[in-house]
Structures are given as structure tokens and as C-alpha cells.
Amino acid sequence: MSASALVRAEGIAFGYPLPGGKRRPVLRGVDLAVRRGEVLGVLGPNGSGKTTLLRLITGVLRPDAGSVTFAGVPVGEWPRSRLARRVAVLPQHLELPAGFRVAELVEMGRTPHARRWFGSTADDERAVLRALVEADAMDLAGRTADELSGGERQRVLVAMALAQEPELLLLDEPTLHLDLAHQVSLLATLHRLREQRDLTVVAVLHDLNLAAAFAPRVVVLHEGRVAVDGAPDAVLAPALISRVFGVATAEAWTAEGQRHLALADVTASGVRTEATTQQA
Amino acid sequence: MAPRLRTPATLLAALLLSACTAAVEASASPTATHVPSEVATPSVQPSPEPAYPRSLTDDAGREVTLAADPQRIVSLAPSNTEIVCALGACDQIVGVNDFRDGLPDDVLAALEDVPDVATFTGVDREAVVAAEPDLVLAAGNELTPSADIEALAELGLPVLVLYPETLDEIYADIRLVGEALDETEAAEALVAAITADVAEVRDRVSDLPAPRTFYEVGLFEGEIYTAGEDSFLASLIELAGGEPITGDALTTAISAEELVVADPEIILLGDAAYDPTITPESVGARPGWEGLTAVREGRVFPMPDDLLITRPGPRIAQGLEALARAIHPEAFE
Amino acid sequence: MRAAATTPALVGRLPNGPTLTRAALVLGVGLGVLLAVLLLAVAAGSVGVGPGDTAAILGRRLLALPIPETWAPATETIIFELRLPRVLTAMLVGGALAMAGAAFQAVFRNPLADPYIIGTAAGASLGAVIGIVLPVLLPALALGAGTSLLGIGLVQVLAFAGGLGTVLLVYAVARSGGRVPVVTLLLTGYAVSSVLAAAVALLMFSSGRALAAVFSWLMGSLADASWPELAFAAPLVAASLALLVVRWRGLNLLLLGDAAAGNLGLDVEREKLVLTMLATLATSAAVAVSGTIGFVGLVVPHLLRLAIGPDHRLLLPASLLFGAALLALADLGARLIGGVPVGVVTALIGAPFFLWLLRRSRAAAPVLSA
Numbered sequence: 001m002s003a004s005a006l007v008r009a010e011g012i013a014f015g016y017p018l019p020g021g022k023r024r025p026v027l028r029g030v031d032l033a034v035r036r037g038e039v040l041g042v043l044g045p046n047g048s049g050k051t052t053l054l055r056l057i058t059g060v061l062r063p064d065a066g067s068v069t070f071a072g073v074p075v076g077e078w079p080r081s082r083l084a085r086r087v088a089v090l091p092q093h094l095e096l097p098a099g100f101r102v103a104e105l106v107e108m109g110r111t112p113h114a115r116r117w118f119g120s121t122a123d124d125e126r127a128v129l130r131a132l133v134e135a136d137a138m139d140l141a142g143r144t145a146d147e148l149s150g151g152e153r154q155r156v157l158v159a160m161a162l163a164q165e166p167e168l169l170l171l172d173e174p175t176l177h178l179d180l181a182h183q184v185s186l187l188a189t190l191h192r193l194r195e196q197r198d199l200t201v202v203a204v205l206h207d208l209n210l211a212a213a214f215a216p217r218v219v220v221l222h223e224g225r226v227a228v229d230g231a232p233d234a235v236l237a238p239a240l241i242s243r244v245f246g247v248a249t250a251e252a253w254t255a256e257g258q259r260h261l262a263l264a265d266v267t268a269s270g271v272r273t274e275a276t277t278q279q280a
Numbered sequence: 281m282a283p284r285l286r287t288p289a290t291l292l293a294a295l296l297l298s299a300c301t302a303a304v305e306a307s308a309s310p311t312a313t314h315v316p317s318e319v320a321t322p323s324v325q326p327s328p329e330p331a332y333p334r335s336l337t338d339d340a341g342r343e344v345t346l347a348a349d350p351q352r353i354v355s356l357a358p359s360n361t362e363i364v365c366a367l368g369a370c371d372q373i374v375g376v377n378d379f380r381d382g383l384p385d386d387v388l389a390a391l392e393d394v395p396d397v398a399t400f401t402g403v404d405r406e407a408v409v410a411a412e413p414d415l416v417l418a419a420g421n422e423l424t425p426s427a428d429i430e431a432l433a434e435l436g437l438p439v440l441v442l443y444p445e446t447l448d449e450i451y452a453d454i455r456l457v458g459e460a461l462d463e464t465e466a467a468e469a470l471v472a473a474i475t476a477d478v479a480e481v482r483d484r485v486s487d488l489p490a491p492r493t494f495y496e497v498g499l500f501e502g503e504i505y506t507a508g509e510d511s512f513l514a515s516l517i518e519l520a521g522g523e524p525i526t527g528d529a530l531t532t533a534i535s536a537e538e539l540v541v542a543d544p545e546i547i548l549l550g551d552a553a554y555d556p557t558i559t560p561e562s563v564g565a566r567p568g569w570e571g572l573t574a575v576r577e578g579r580v581f582p583m584p585d586d587l588l589i590t591r592p593g594p595r596i597a598q599g600l601e602a603l604a605r606a607i608h609p610e611a612f613e
Numbered sequence: 614m615r616a617a618a619t620t621p622a623l624v625g626r627l628p629n630g631p632t633l634t635r636a637a638l639v640l641g642v643g644l645g646v647l648l649a650v651l652l653l654a655v656a657a658g659s660v661g662v663g664p665g666d667t668a669a670i671l672g673r674r675l676l677a678l679p680i681p682e683t684w685a686p687a688t689e690t691i692i693f694e695l696r697l698p699r700v701l702t703a704m705l706v707g708g709a710l711a712m713a714g715a716a717f718q719a720v721f722r723n724p725l726a727d728p729y730i731i732g733t734a735a736g737a738s739l740g741a742v743i744g745i746v747l748p749v750l751l752p753a754l755a756l757g758a759g760t761s762l763l764g765i766g767l768v769q770v771l772a773f774a775g776g777l778g779t780v781l782l783v784y785a786v787a788r789s790g791g792r793v794p795v796v797t798l799l800l801t802g803y804a805v806s807s808v809l810a811a812a813v814a815l816l817m818f819s820s821g822r823a824l825a826a827v828f829s830w831l832m833g834s835l836a837d838a839s840w841p842e843l844a845f846a847a848p849l850v851a852a853s854l855a856l857l858v859v860r861w862r863g864l865n866l867l868l869l870g871d872a873a874a875g876n877l878g879l880d881v882e883r884e885k886l887v888l889t890m891l892a893t894l895a896t897s898a899a900v901a902v903s904g905t906i907g908f909v910g911l912v913v914p915h916l917l918r919l920a921i922g923p924d925h926r927l928l929l930p931a932s933l934l935f936g937a938a939l940l941a942l943a944d945l946g947a948r949l950i951g952g953v954p955v956g957v958v959t960a961l962i963g964a965p966f967f968l969w970l971l972r973r974s975r976a977a978a979p980v981l982s983a
Contacts, residue, residue, distance in 0.1 A: 017790075060875055084878030091876070097868035099923040108865060112878035117859050118926060119633075164877070401825070401952045402836065405695050410660040412687045422822035426748075427837045434839065435694055530749070530821045 005033035006168060006200050007057055012066035013224075014052055026052045028224030029066065036167070039194055039201045041215030041232070043208060045245050048221040050204040051092065054170045057202070058089055070168070084112035088166035090157050092173045092204075096145035102156050103141040106131055109163030127163050134193060135159035136185075151182040158189065162197075169193075171203040175210065183207075187214045208261050212236055220244055233259055336460055339420050339453065340441040342433075349462045350415035350438075354408055356398045357419035358383060360442055362593035363454055364417065365390065366470055367463045375411040382587035384595075403428035409435060415460060417442060444592040445512045447478065447519070454594065470594055477597030478519070481604050484611040485521030493522030493607055494544035494574070495583075496563075497532065497590070498551045504539065508532035512592060520603035521611070522546065536568055547574040548606055550590065552582035581606050636927050643934030647704070650938045654700040654945045655692060662688055671697070694840075702838035702846070702902055703944040703955070704937035707909050709850045709899035711936020713892035714910030715917075715928055716857055719864040720888050721795050728896040728910040731802030731889070732779040735809035737900040740775025741830050742813050744768035746820045768830070769842060769901045773849075776897030779805060780889065792882055833906030833956030835944050842902045849898035853891045854933060860888060861925035868923065906956045908963020909940050915966075 009032040015023030026049040034040055042050050055061040056068050059075040068075045070087065088109070096105060109131065110124045120128075132138045135158040140148065148156060154174065161169055171190075175183040187210070193199050205211040211218050212232035219229045220236075222244040228235040241249045241261065249261045332348045354375035355361040361376055361383065370390040378396035380388060397407040402425050408416065416432055418424035420443025433439045440460060444450040451471045458467025495517060497505045507513035509529040517524040525542040527534035534542075552558045560580035564570055574580055583589065583606065588599035605612050656667040662684075670692045672678040682689070713728035721730070729735075744767040780802075787793050787801040813831075820827050829836070863884045866874035871881045896910070913936040914928065921927055940955070943962065947955040 058876060060872065080875065080880050081878035084876065087876075089873075089876040091873055094873050095870060097865075097923060099918060100865075100868075101922075104924060108862075108869070108877065111862055111866060114862060118861075399952060402829075404659050404952070406658050406660045406691045409687050409690050409695065412685070422749075422826065425826055427826065431837065431839065435690055530819060 004036065006036045006038075007032070007034040007068070007070055007202070009033075009053075009056070009068045010066050012056055012063040012068060014049075014056060014061060014063050023064070026224060027056070027063075027221075030221070030224070030226055032219060032226065032229075034168075034200060034202060036200055037194065037198055038217065039191070039215050040203070041211035041218040042202060042204045042221065043206075043211055043218055044221035044227075048244075049224055050221055051172055053221070054089070054172055054202070054204060057170060058087060059083060081112045084164065086166055087168045087170065088161035088164040090161050090169065090171040090174055092176060094157060096148070096153065096156070098144070098146045100145050101141070102137065102143050102145065102148075102159075103128065103132070105145060105156060106137070106141075106159045106163050109160040112164060127165055131159040131162035134189070134196070135162055136189065150177045151179070154178060154182065154186060158186070162193070165197075166199070168200045168202070171201065173204055173206060175205065175207065183210060190214075208236055208241070212259070212261075236261060332462075334459070336440065336456060338439075338441045338456070339443040339449070340429075342439075342441060344438050344440055346415065346438055346460060348414070350413075350460060352411065352413045352415070353461075354397055354411055354413040354416045356403060356417060356424045357442070359591045359593040360417040360419065360457075361387065361391070362591070362595065363442075363457050364461070366594040367454070367458055367461060367466045369461050369463065372461075374413055375408060382591070398424070398428075403432070405431055405435075408432060408437070413437060415440065417457070419443060446515055447596065450592050450594075450596055451475070453592075474594065474597050478600060481597065481601050482519055485604050485608045488521050488608050488611060490518075490521055490523040491545035491579075491607065492525055492542065492573075493517050493546045493548065494525040494539065494542070495548045496551055496558075499558075503531075503533045504536065505532050506534050513590060516589065516596075516600055516603060517607075520600055520607050522603070522607040540568055540572065543572055544574045545577070545579060546607055547572070547580040548603070549580065549582045550586035553584050553586040558582070635921070639921050639927060639931050640934065643931055643938070647934050647938045647941075650941045650945075651700060651704070654703070654941045655696045657945055658691070658696055658948055659951070660691055662692060667692055698840045698843050699835050699838040699944065699948075700941050702843050703835050703941040705843065705847055705850055706835070706899040706903040706906060707913075707940025707943075708933040708937035709854065709895040710906065710910035710940070711913035711932040712854055712857060712929055713896045713899075714936075715914035715925065715932045716864060716888055716892040717910075718914055719867050719925065720885050720892075721799065722868060722870070723795075723799075724915065725911070727907075728892060729905065729907075731798060731893075732783045732806045732809070733776040733893055733896045733900065734905045735806035735813070736779025737772040737776035737897060738813050738831055738905055739779075739809045739816075740771035740773070741768050741901075741904065742816045742820070742827050743775075744771040745823050745826050745830065746816050749821050749823045750819065766842075769845060773897050773901035776900055777893060779809065780893040780897075784886065784889065793885065829954050830904040831956075832954035833904040833959070834954040835903055835947075836952070836954075838902065846898045846902045850895045853894040853898070854929075857888070857891045857895070858929045860884070860891075861929055863888060864925040864929075865923075904954070904956065906940065906959055908959045908966070909936055909943075912963050912966050913939060 009030055012027055012030050013025065014027045015025040018024050026047075030049075030053065032053075042053065044050050052061065056063055057070070057075065059068075059078060059080070062076055070078060070083065075083070106128050107120060107124065110120060110127060113124065113127070115121055132141055135155050137152075137155040137159040140152055140156060145153075145156070154177070158174075169190075174186055178186060190201055190203070191214075194201055203215065205214070216231060217229070218232050218235060220227045220240065227244055228240055238249045238251060238261070241247060247263065249263055252260045252262045254260065333345050335343055335345045338344055351372055352374045353364055353369065353372045355364055355373055356377055358377060358379055358381075361373065364370065364373060365384075365387045370387060373391060373394055375397035376391055376394055377398045379400065380391070383391070395407065395411065397404050397411060405428065416437050416439040418429050418432075418439050418441045420441045423443075424441070429439055429441060440456065442453045442456070444453045451474070454471050454474075455464070455467045458464045495507050495513060497507070497513070499505070504527070506527045507517060507524050508531075509526040511526070511529070511532065514524040514526050525534070525539070525544050527538075547563065549558055549560070549563065559582065560578075563580050564575045569575055583602065585599060585602040588595055589603055591599070652664070652667065655671065656662060656664045666684045666688060669680045670684065670689050673680045673682075674689075674693050710728050714726070717726040717728055717730055718724060720726075747767065783798065783802045783805050784793060786805070787798040789797070817824060817827055863874075863879055866877055866879045867881070867884070869877070874884075875881050900906075914932050917928055917931050917935060921931060940959070943958045944955045947953045947958045950958070
């Protein structure tokens with residue numbers, strides 16, 4: 001963990017309030033540093049606090065204990081609009097308001113940079129265009145939000161986030177509603193952007209193999225703590241998966257030497273088995 | 281008396297008053313030095329009148345200045361119309377309320393071509409202004425909505441609000457209108473005639489025992505409306521030799537239970553004048569009413585002259601007589 | 614490389630280019646309609662005045678043109694003192710309600726929100742009814758005894774204070790832990806409104822002869838419009854609407870939901886408070902001079918959203934123009950029918966539309982979100 005980490009979380013604990021003044025603990029002391037230009041995959045079972053961690057990084061939530069800094073300054077001290085110029089979020093679920101054309105939605109991503117009362121500047125227009133192109137959403141620019149398919153919506157959301165021209169892009173399950181081809185294309189886009197824009201990417205993912213193929217570094221959250229942190233090949237071992245997810249897996253190797261995790265037979269529980277080894 | 285009042289103090293008072301009613305006087309001469317306090321009192325002498333401009337105090341306590349003898353009068357209430365016509369100024373009326381029921385035939389004929397400028401729901405301000413009146417006679421207690429009165433006054437129209445609540449106030453209002461129209465002698469003569477008629481009725485019934493009398497003004501949404509406590513109608517019933525059973529002073533409503541407790545000996549149906557379904561028989565059939573003394577003894581009477589009784593105009597003595605005849609028919613045999 | 618190839622062809626499709634001409638078109642049409650309605654509404658009434666005289670009187674009084682007076686003084690009074698303030702008040706109120714409605718619909722992300730939704734109407738009604746009934750109960754306050762201050766009546770002042778105060782109260786009650794959840798806000802507004810409505814009903818029983826005035830106020834009427842009242846409401850409405858228009862970005866972002874708006878740099882809770890208060894200020898000032906006129910604030914933003922899209926940059930000013938024109942027309946109808954409260958006319962138009970809207974939002978996607 002270098003001192004020049006873009007995001008640094010130290011000992012953060014957080015719980016959601018329950019009726020009666022108590023809190024349901026979600027994170028119990030997480031340490032995490034993300035370097036500039038890094039691509040980090042965040043894994044963990046449902047309820048392990050992945051989304052909460054993202055919200056703490058954006059300052060939407062305040063930690064009960066510990067601290068989160070962005071660029072060396074505690075997130076809580078960042079004015080919202082200034083932080084939004086540097087951090088963009090691709091949420092798990094976003095209802096796009098009906099009636100807006102895609103170009104107008106992407107222009108909303110420029111809000112933190114807005115300098116004019118009514119119009120937009122040449123910089124704004126350039127950024128919107130670039131975002132549309134880079135998110136492969138140019139052909140959607142004139143459509144309205146209500147006519148988009150799931151994959152198209154996701155491209156629009158990426159374009160909105162890119163229009164923010166962030167240094168840090170946080171993604172919450174970006175592949176959740178996408179078919180295989182779109183999952184692969186989205187992650188490829190992110191990699192390209194990381195290089196083109198020197199972007200730092202933190203993505204919450206649910207598919208272990210996809211995460212392993214996408215991120216050079218993954219952290220696995222378990223019971224409110226970081227269970228492992230490191231290169232996927234090193235940390236995504238069957239013993240860990242079994243402990244964290246409670247699922248038996250087997251390692252498999254492709255002809256190219258890539259490692260995959262395959263579910264052990266689950267027909268005993270009545271579920272039909274599919275090949276879970278996915279091509280990354 | 282008048283010369284003595286022209287002291288610096290009264291001038292100051294008059295100036296203050298005129299400042300308060302600046303809008304009213306917009307079209308009038310600014311020298312409103314006439315002192316109004318004597319005008320509204322019933323004891324106006326028919327002595328030589330000071331020339332116009334003339335300041336008057338109306339029943340709402342407002343100071344109104346007339347620049348000249350009014351030639352174009354808008355009357356927003358039938359009672360006002362009757363007063364103006366009784367003073368011989370019917371031909372000066374240029375706008376009236378559209379409710380013309382119960383006006384005397386000669387008045388109806390005189391007003392045939394006069395436009396309606398007010399309805400039950402309110403005053404058509406544009407129509408009033410278009411009639412170009414130099415005097416507007418309104419009614420008080422929201423019969424003419426106070427918003428309309430204020431608005432017309434703001435436009436510089438002299439608006440006199442008349443709202444008599446007793447016989448004496450009817451006399452005072454007749455004198456006030458007489459003063460406004462420079463018809464003080466006619467007003468005195470009219471008041472004298474009414475006073476004499478009222479005295480005659482009173483003399484016939486004053487020594488007779490006063491039966492408990494309930495006057496039904498109307499039924500609405502299950503509420504029974506009658507003479508309010510201390511109201512004009514209550515005082516008329518008293519004058520006519522009855523003991524009025526009254527409702528709430530503000531709403532004039534009375535509950536059926538209170539009515540049963542009060543147990544009227546005479547029931548007079550004012551609303552029967554407008555609603556043919558209200559008859560002594562239908563009233564007797566109302567739940568709880570069959571035990572009332574008036575119903576049992578058959579002393580429930582429709583009052584076709586309701587308008588004369590409830591309209592505070594120059595024919596109030598006729599209304600009083602109609603009441604007295606219903607309560608004490610024996611006194612008029 | 615791809616960017617270089619596609620950029621030139623796309624410039625025309627980006628929001629800024631076409632939107633400018635579209636905005637100019639929409640607002641130009643709105644302004645033209647508004648002017649036409651102004652002339653029509655001032656020329657028509659229970660007393661006939663020719664359009665030539667109407668235009669000449671307006672030109673003489675408003676633009677100080679040297680036009681000779683060929684009409685009766687009464688005609689000038691009718692046009693300038695009675696109709697013009699009434700028509701302008703109708704426009705002010707209609708514009709304020711429509712724009713506030715557009716804002717509330719975005720803040721609550723609820724297509725059925727109107728400017729009265731969190732208690733403005735109930736609070737203003739209670740204030741106004743107190744102002745109407747008080748002089749009946751305490752005759753010392755009655756007509757001519759100083760009820761008006763600078764031409765503004767007790768009714769207007771109390772209605773304004775009631776509307777604004779109620780929303781502040783509702784907001785304070787609904788607030789917990791620095792946040793004001795929309796559902797809590799709506800429910801609190803509903804509950805507080807119910808209490809205040811009961812108080813209004815109670816007062817109506819003691820209003821006596823003033824009941825007609827109370828009823829007319831509750832239905833919404835412009836019959837008492839006057840220059841002083843207009844001078845009271847216009848600056849409040851103008852200031853709050855101007856401050857609302859420049860916050861169009863916030864309104865657009867709120868349509869994305871609180872989380873997304875926050876991620877785009879919006880201080881969501883603060884923005885909602887500011888927007889709610891600005892819209893409430895405009896609504897309260899409008900209601901103070903007109904009574905609670907319904908449906909304009911609900912219907913106009915909706916029709917416009919269907920016609921010109923949901924971007925508040927255009928939707929807010931367009932709501933102002935078309936709301937103003939619509940209410941002036943509705944009031945003309947009310948005047949010509951003969952003294953009917955204008956709220957009756959807007960309800961007659963608005964209620965069927967409301968039903969259609971309900972059916973439509975059940976059948977298709979909700980109007981505000983895809």
C-alpha cells in the first residue's frame with residue numbers, strides 16, 4: 001500500500017440503523033488502499049458489504065469508525081460537487097427518467113462541471129461526445145431512455161459516468177443484467193478506458209471467473225472484513241471459496257493455462273448443473 | 281350647531297377621516313369639511329341643508345362623501361330599491377339586484393329597463409362601473425359581499441352600506457338616503473307615516489298575552505333556520521305581540537330538540553311563501569313536531585307576506601301588521 | 614480514431630444545437646399565445662368593449678402612447694382597474710401554480726404531485742378562512758376599520774403565512790436524522806392537511822353570512838383581484854420562480870433518484886429543501902390572492918412534458934407561459950358564465966384529465982420514469 005493511494009480506507013466500520021437505536025453491523029473494520037490506475041475487483045457473498053463499501057467511498061454514507069480518504073482528503077470533507085468531478089459511480093440499478101434523449105442523459109453527467117446557467121460549454125460538448133463514443137453509445141444518442149434494451153441502458157450509464165471525466169470509476173455489479181457477450185464487451189471497454197484515460201476502476205462483481213479475468217487484483221469481503229486481497233490466481237482458491245461462499249468448487253485449467261473455478265455437482269439439491277467455466 | 285363645529289379640531293378630524301377614505305373621495309372634492317357625526321343620528325332636523333359636497337356615515341361606520349346631488353343610483357338590494365323609490369327617486373336608479381320578487385308593482389314598472397348589476401352570488405363590478413353611478417347603495421352583513429363594497433369604493437364610487445337591524449335603524453336609513461338624495465322632507469314624511477302605522481299595530485296587541493311564536497325562515501341541510509337571538513325579526517315578533525323563539529345569534533339556526541323544549545304555541549311558516557311543499561300538514565308530520573302545542577292546537581300558519589316581514593324597507597309596517605294578524609287575529613276583527 | 618470518424622456527423626444531434634431552436638420555438642409560441650389571451654381576456658367581459666378601444670386604452674395606460682380619449686371614463690375604469698389586474702393576476706397565479714407543480718412532480722418523482730401536496734392548500738385555506746371569519750366574529754375588525762394594510766387584506770396575509778408555515782411545519786415533522794424521506798413527507802403533509810381541513814370545516818360553521826366568501830375562496834376565485842394585491846404577490850412569485858428556473862439541473866438530476874443525483878454532485882437533501890421552499894413560496898403567494906385553484910399545477914406540467922419532453926430547462930419556463938395563458942382563459946370562461954369561481958372551471962377541465970392520466974399511468978409506464 002503506497003502512500004500515494006487514490007482511495008484509502010482504514011479500519012472502517014459501518015452498520016445500518018435498526019429500530020430502537022441499534023445498528024446492524026455490515027463492515028467491521030476494513031482496510032483497503034487503491035492506487036491510481038489500478039483495476040480492483042470486489043467480491044463477496046450477498047450482504048457482505050460490497051455496495052456499502054462503495055457508498056462509503058463516495059461519501060453517501062459516513063463510517064461509524066475509521067476513515068475513508070480520497071486523494072488524501074477525508075471523503076466527508078470533500079464538497080459533493082467537487083468530489084463528483086473526480087469520482088463517478090455506475091449504480092447497480094438506475095431508473096432512467098422517461099422522455100429524455102440519451103444525449104441529454106449523458107449531458108447530465110456534466111453537471112459537476114457545469115459553468116453556465118442554461119447552456120453548456122464547448123468542453124461539455126466535447127466530453128459528452130467522447131463519452132458516447134467511448135461507451136459505444138453513439139448510435140443511441142437520439143433515442144429516448146424508454147426504448148432501450150438492458151445492454152443499451154448499461155452503455156448509456158457508462159457514457160453518463162464517463163461524461164463526468166472521473167479519475168475514479170466505481171461500478172456496482174455492472175454485468176448483472178447483461179448477457180455474456182455484453183458482459184465481455186463492457187469489461188473490455190473498461191480496460192480500454194483505464195488505459196486511455198488513466199482511470200482507476202473499482203468494480204463490485206459477482207462472477208468469480210469474470211472477476212479473475214477482469215481484475216489483476218481482487219478483494220473478497222467476508223463477514224464485514226477483507227478475507228483476502230491479492231492477485232486472483234493466488235487468492236481465489238477452493239478453500240477460500242468454501243469458507244466465504246459456503247460452496248464447494250474445483251479448479252480447472254484451460255489449454256491456454258488459465259485457471260477456472262467450477263462448481264462441484266449440485267444435482268443433489270435438485271438444481272440442474274450448467275458448465276460454470278466461462279470463457280473470459 | 282354647525283358653525284360651532286368648524287373649529288380647528290374638527291377640521292383636523294375631518295382631514296384624518298378624509299385621509300382614511302381617500303379612495304372613496306377620489307372623484308369628490310377634497311374639501312370634506314362637513315362633519316358627519318350628526319348625520320346618522322335619527323334626529324336630523326329638516327332645516328336648511330348645507331350644499332354638496334356632503335359627507336355621510338353609513339351603517340358600516342364608513343365616511344362617504346357625495347360631490348353633488350346623485351342623479352344615477354345603483355341599488356344592490358331590494359330593500360334599498362324600495363327606499364329610493366319611496367322617496368320618489370325611482371327614475372334615478374340605473375342598476376339593481378336581479379332579485380326583483382316582491383317589489384311593488386309601480387317600482388317594477390319603473391325599473392323595467394334598468395339592468396341587473398348584481399346577483400345572488402355577487403356584484404358584477406364591470407356592470408356597476410358601466411352604469412356610471414354617482415351613488416351605490418349596498419347592503420351590509422355580506423348580503424353585498426364586503427369584497428365587492430371595498431372594490432367599488434377603491435374605484436372611487438361613493439358606496440353607502442345600509443344594514444338596519446331595528447325599526448329605528450330603518451328610520452335612520454330612510455333619513456340617510458333622504459340626506460344623500462337631498463330628499464330630507466320626503467324622508468321625514470315617510471318615517472312619520474311608518475311610525476304611525478307601527479304605533480297602530482302595536483296599540484292593538486300590546487296588552488294581549490304574548491304566545492310563544494316560532495317563525496320558520498327556512499330549512500337547509502337538516503338545519504332549521506329561524507329568527508336569531510336579538511335579531512330584527514325577533515324584535516318584530518315581539519312588537520307584533522308574540523314571544524319569539526330564537527335560534528343562534530350568528531347562524532340563526534335552532535335544533536329540533538331546542539324547538540321541542542321551547543314548545544311554540546304559534547308556528548309561522550315564512551318559507552311556505554317560496555316552497556309549496558311546506559304546509560301546516562307537512563310540518564305536523566315532521567318527526568317530533570306532532571307534540572308541539574302549536575301543532576296540536578292547529579296554530580301553524582303559512583306566511584305569504586314573508587318578503588314584507590324580512591325585508592327592512594319602507595313597507596315594514598305592512599309586514600308587522602301581517603305578523604300581528606297571524607299571532608293575534610282577534611285584535612283585527 | 615472512432616471518435617474522429619463519428620464526431621462531425623453527430624454535432625447536430627447533440628442536445629445543445631436543436632434544443633436552442635426548439636426552446637426558442639416553444640417559448641415564442643407560448644409568449645404569442647399569452648399575448649393573444651391577454652388581449653382577448655381584457656377585451657371580453659360582461660360589459661362589451663370593442664377590441665380597438667381595449668387596445669387603445671392599454672396602449673395609453675401601459676405604454677403612455679398619445680392616444681386621444683374617445684371612450685367613456687367608465688370604460689377605462691373597467692378595462693384598467695377591473696379587468697387588467699384580474700387578467701394579470703390570473704396569469705401570475707396560473708404561471709406560478711404550473712411551474713411549482715412541475716417542480717413538485719420532479720422533487721417527489723410523482724406524476725400526481727401538485728403544488729398543494731404537502732399542505733400549502735390546507736394551511737393557506739385555514740389562514741384565509743380565519744381572515745374571512747374573524748371580522749364576522751369580532752365586528753371591530755369589520756369593513757372599513759383598518760382590515761387592509763397597504764391594500765392587502767388580512768385574508769391575503771394570513772393565507773400566505775398559513776401556506777408557507779404549514780410546509781415548514783410538515784418538513785420539520787418529517788425530518789429525521791438529517792434526511793426527509795419523500796414518503797414520510799407526503800404522509801406527514803397528508804396528515805397535517807387533514808387536521809387543518811377539519812379546522813377549516815369547524816370555522817365554516819361559525820362563518821355565518823361570510824360562508825359564501827369562504828366557499829368562493831376555497832374554490833379559488835379571481836373576482837377580488839386588484840393592483841395592490843398583484844403588487845403584493847408578483848414580486849414574491851417572480852423571485853421564487855426565477856430562483857427555481859436556474860435550478861433546472863437539480864430538478865433534472867432528482868429524476869434519476871437520490872443516489873444517482875448525489876453521485877453527480879448534488880446535495881440531495883439540501884436541494885430538495887430549497888426547491889420545495891421556492892415552489893411553496895410561489896404557491897403561497899399565488900394562493901393568497903386567488904384562493905385554492907386546483908388542477909392547473911397538475912395538468913399543465915404534464916401536458917407540456919408530453920409535448921416538449923421532461924427537461925426542466927425548457928419545461929419550467931414553458932409551464933410558466935402556458936399555465937398563465939390557461940388560467941387567464943379559464944377565468945375568462947368563469948367571468949362569462951357569470952361569477953362562477955374559476956376553480957370550478959379548472960376542475961371541470963382538470964378532473965377528467967386527471968382521470969385520463971390515472972388510466973394512462975396504469976396502462977403504460979409511469980409518466981416520470983422508464
